[in-house]
Amino acid sequence: MNDHRTLLEAAAQGDTETVRAALATGADPDPRDEHRRTPLLLAALHDHVPAAAELVRAGADPNAQDDRSDSPWLVTGVTGSVPMMRTLLPAGPDLKVTNRFGGISLIPASERGHVEYVRAVLRETDIDVDHVNRLGWTALLEAVILGDGGRAHQEIVELLITAGATHDLPDGDGVTPLEHAERRGFTEIAGLLRAVR
Numbered sequence: 001m002n003d004h005r006t007l008l009e010a011a012a013q014g015d016t017e018t019v020r021a022a023l024a025t026g027a028d029p030d031p032r033d034e035h036r037r038t039p040l041l042l043a044a045l046h047d048h049v050p051a052a053a054e055l056v057r058a059g060a061d062p063n064a065q066d067d068r069s070d071s072p073w074l075v076t077g078v079t080g081s082v083p084m085m086r087t088l089l090p091a092g093p094d095l096k097v098t099n100r101f102g103g104i105s106l107i108p109a110s111e112r113g114h115v116e117y118v119r120a121v122l123r124e125t126d127i128d129v130d131h132v133n134r135l136g137w138t139a140l141l142e143a144v145i146l147g148d149g150g151r152a153h154q155e156i157v158e159l160l161i162t163a164g165a166t167h168d169l170p171d172g173d174g175v176t177p178l179e180h181a182e183r184r185g186f187t188e189i190a191g192l193l194r195a196v197r
Contacts, residue, residue, distance in 0.1 A: 004031035011039030011055065014048030019055065029060040036066040040088075044072040049083045062093040069100040077105030077121075080114030085121060095127045102134030103142075110139035110160065113152035122163040129165045136172025140165045144177045149186035157189050167196040 007027050010018035019039065023029060030038045037045075040060040043052040052072070056062070062073045070078075073093035076085040085105075098104060106127050109117045118139075121127055130138055137145065140160045147153030157177075161167055170176045181190040 003027045007031060007039050008033050008037075008042060011048065011051050012042040012046060014043070014046060014051050016048070016050040016054060019043075019051045023054060023058045029055050029058040030064055032064075032066075035068070037070075038064045038066075038072070040064070040072040041066060041070065041075065044075045044081075044084050044088070045070075045079070047079055047081045047084055049081075049087050052084060052087050056087060056091045060091070062088045062091040063097050065097070069098070071097055073097065074099050074105050077107065077109040077114070077117065078112070080109055080112060080117040082116050082120045085117060086124070089124065095125055096131075098133070102132075103137075104128065104131045104133075106139045107131065107133055107137070107142050110156050111142040111146040113147060113150075113156065115152050115155045115159070118156050118159050122159060129160060129163045130169060132169075138165065138169055140167065140169070140177050141171055141180065144180045144184070144186065144189060145171075147186075147189075149181075149184060149189055153186075154188050154192065157192050161192065161196055167193050 003022055007022040040055045063071050065071045073088055106121055132138055143153050143156045168176045178190060178193040
């Protein structure tokens with residue numbers, strides 16, 4: 001049991017040597033803490049890429065979800081870490097696993113303005129660009145509704161459109177991304193959405 005605690009703490013702190021040593025002595029790569037977080041989830045949350053790489057090599061599960069429905073793969077969309085995303089890809093993450101809002105990693109990344117992550121995940125995976133979460137929102141809608149209309153969100157809207165996002169897919173109330181952009185005064189984003197027509 002102590003091995004489990006050591007591995008969880010080492011992963012959370014980015015102590016790669018201790019992670020490697022624990023795994024070398026046969027420690028389970030997927031023990032859970034009191035919130036059902038695994039070492040790989042803790043490493044991903046804190047962006048400890050070398051520690052995560054050791055865990056992936058040991059067969060840690062990139063889809064193991066905690067009591068908030070977060071998984072190592074899902075949190076890469078929250079942190080926007082491209083190195084962590086690439087570290088987890090060889091583990092074969094399930095791109096359809098959803099967070100507590102029913103979203104996939106692309107959605108929080110689009111909302112938070114993580115341009116490089118959105119670019120990389122669209123280019124390097126076959127993630128569903130039109131996935132709709134429980135709020136009735138796609139990545140494109142989140143970028144417009146929860147974004148600030150600035151350069152990062154403009155780039156993300158452009159990336160999503162280029163990747164084939166359905167530009168006029170409305171939210172649960174029937175409001176399209178263009179209508180949201182116009183309501184919020186996001187002239188550049190509205191222009192990008194109009195140009196698709």
